[in-house]
Amino acid sequence: MIRFEEVGKRYPDGTVAVAGLSFEVGEGELVTLVGPSGCGKTTTMMMVNRLIEPTSGRILVDGEDIASVDPVRLRRRIGYVIQQVGLFPHRTVLDNTATVPALLGWKKARARARARELLDLVGLDPEVYGPRYPAQLSGGQRQRVGVARALAADPPVLLMDEPFGAVDPVVREQLQEEFLRMQSAVRKTVLLVTHDIEEAVRLGDRIAVYGEGRIEQYDTPGAVLGTPANDYVASFVGADRGLKRLSVTAIEPSDLEQPPVARLDESAARAADRLREEGGRWAVVLDSDGDLHGWIGIDEAARAGEGSRVADLAHRMGAWLPVGAPLKQAFSVMLQHDAGWVAVLDGARFLGVLTPVKLHEALRRSVDAEARGVAREDVRFDSVAEA
Numbered sequence: 001m002i003r004f005e006e007v008g009k010r011y012p013d014g015t016v017a018v019a020g021l022s023f024e025v026g027e028g029e030l031v032t033l034v035g036p037s038g039c040g041k042t043t044t045m046m047m048v049n050r051l052i053e054p055t056s057g058r059i060l061v062d063g064e065d066i067a068s069v070d071p072v073r074l075r076r077r078i079g080y081v082i083q084q085v086g087l088f089p090h091r092t093v094l095d096n097t098a099t100v101p102a103l104l105g106w107k108k109a110r111a112r113a114r115a116r117e118l119l120d121l122v123g124l125d126p127e128v129y130g131p132r133y134p135a136q137l138s139g140g141q142r143q144r145v146g147v148a149r150a151l152a153a154d155p156p157v158l159l160m161d162e163p164f165g166a167v168d169p170v171v172r173e174q175l176q177e178e179f180l181r182m183q184s185a186v187r188k189t190v191l192l193v194t195h196d197i198e199e200a201v202r203l204g205d206r207i208a209v210y211g212e213g214r215i216e217q218y219d220t221p222g223a224v225l226g227t228p229a230n231d232y233v234a235s236f237v238g239a240d241r242g243l244k245r246l247s248v249t250a251i252e253p254s255d256l257e258q259p260p261v262a263r264l265d266e267s268a269a270r271a272a273d274r275l276r277e278e279g280g281r282w283a284v285v286l287d288s289d290g291d292l293h294g295w296i297g298i299d300e301a302a303r304a305g306e307g308s309r310v311a312d313l314a315h316r317m318g319a320w321l322p323v324g325a326p327l328k329q330a331f332s333v334m335l336q337h338d339a340g341w342v343a344v345l346d347g348a349r350f351l352g353v354l355t356p357v358k359l360h361e362a363l364r365r366s367v368d369a370e371a372r373g374v375a376r377e378d379v380r381f382d383s384v385a386e387a
């Protein structure tokens with residue numbers, strides 16, 4: 001969708017902001033550009049909507065060399081969100097949001113209806129916030145309006161320059177979450193600039209890690225954290241990259257162990273005999289549909305009278321996770337409940353349990369080492385001694 005071919009930018013004073021950039025952003029993909037101040041991220045992004053012209057190479061959007069596209073026409077296809085949101089102070093939030101459709105000549109009623117829809121999408125009630133002026137909003141709300149305005153004309157491409165930079169960390173996290181939810185619905189092709197590695201790995205399908213004026217690594221968050229391409233990337237992503245990787249690695253069914261299982265309608269004593277033979281001390285209790293009900297201790301089941309059923313003794317499960325949840329959440333649940341395992345469900349259906357050993361294996365899987373031709377034993381993990 002967006003393709004950089006050997007793109008370079010030298011400013012008139014001789015500063016080389018970027019050189020030899022070649023990478024591609026797929027349709028519907030969210031790519032974060034991350035790196036220290038002055039490394040060329042903003043220059044890269046502003047070349048896409050031709051606010052800055054490259055001095056070498058070319059950029060294609062949807063297969064078309066943008067050098068030959070009228071900049072105004074190009075920008076209609078590209079939403080742009082910046083940190084200093086740049087809302088018009090004397091216009092209402094609704095009119096600010098409707099700016100681009102109005103410029104495109106939409107009828108007023110249609111533009112406003114669209115603006116209302118977009119405000120709703122970014123979590124602002126249009127009845128409440130639409131009539132307000134930008135000064136009557138919090139920083140986080142202004143950022144949301146900035147995103148709504150950029151999306152109003154439904155452009156396939158979105159450029160975002162530190163869009164959540166001007167708000168405090170709590171609001172920032174909230175905006176990131178909302179944005180991810182929205183992106184999973186609208187699936188824009190997004191280039192997002194940030195200097196914050198946490199934000200980059202949290203939001204990006206892929207990350208471009210910038211050194212000075214060039215990309216040092218372009219890969220998925222898991223791969224950048226798991227197999228940094230060089231020492232520069234390793235130090236940029238930080239010594240705690242192992243921990244960060246917990247946040248970007250999802251639980252997969254193949255990560256799970258199958259524990260002993262008891263059925264709700266079984267006799268407790270009979271279940272205890274069977275489970276003892278399997279060598280367990282506890283079992284997961286499922287109903288007849290295979291849905292999770294809870295758990296049962298085997299000694300407790302053995303002590304129960306003849307007439308007792310598993311259903312009479314089963315404990316409710318304190319916590320479980322949906323498959324696809326990040327490993328970090330699993331780890332957090334294990335710590336919080338002082339548990340050696342956590343149940344994983346697909347909807348209500350029980351899939352298995354994640355244990356610390358399996359969690360560790362899943363982290364190794366996440367670096368996808370074999371696919372990259374890296375021997376598993378060569379994947380560097382941050383050890384306690386290194387940290």
Ligand SMILES: Nc1ncnc2c1ncn2[C@@H]1O[C@H](COP(=O)(O)OP(=O)(O)OP(=O)(O)O)[C@@H](O)[C@H]1O
Nearest residue numbers: 011013015017036037038039040041042043044195
């Ligand atoms: N108009 C200009 N003339 C000369 N040099 C410029 C100009 N604009 C940017 N630069 C230089 O180009 C380099 C890249 O700047 P750019 O704004 O792309 O970096 P960045 O990674 O976005 O930085 P930041 O995170 O601080 O915004 C910097 O050294 C900057 O000083």
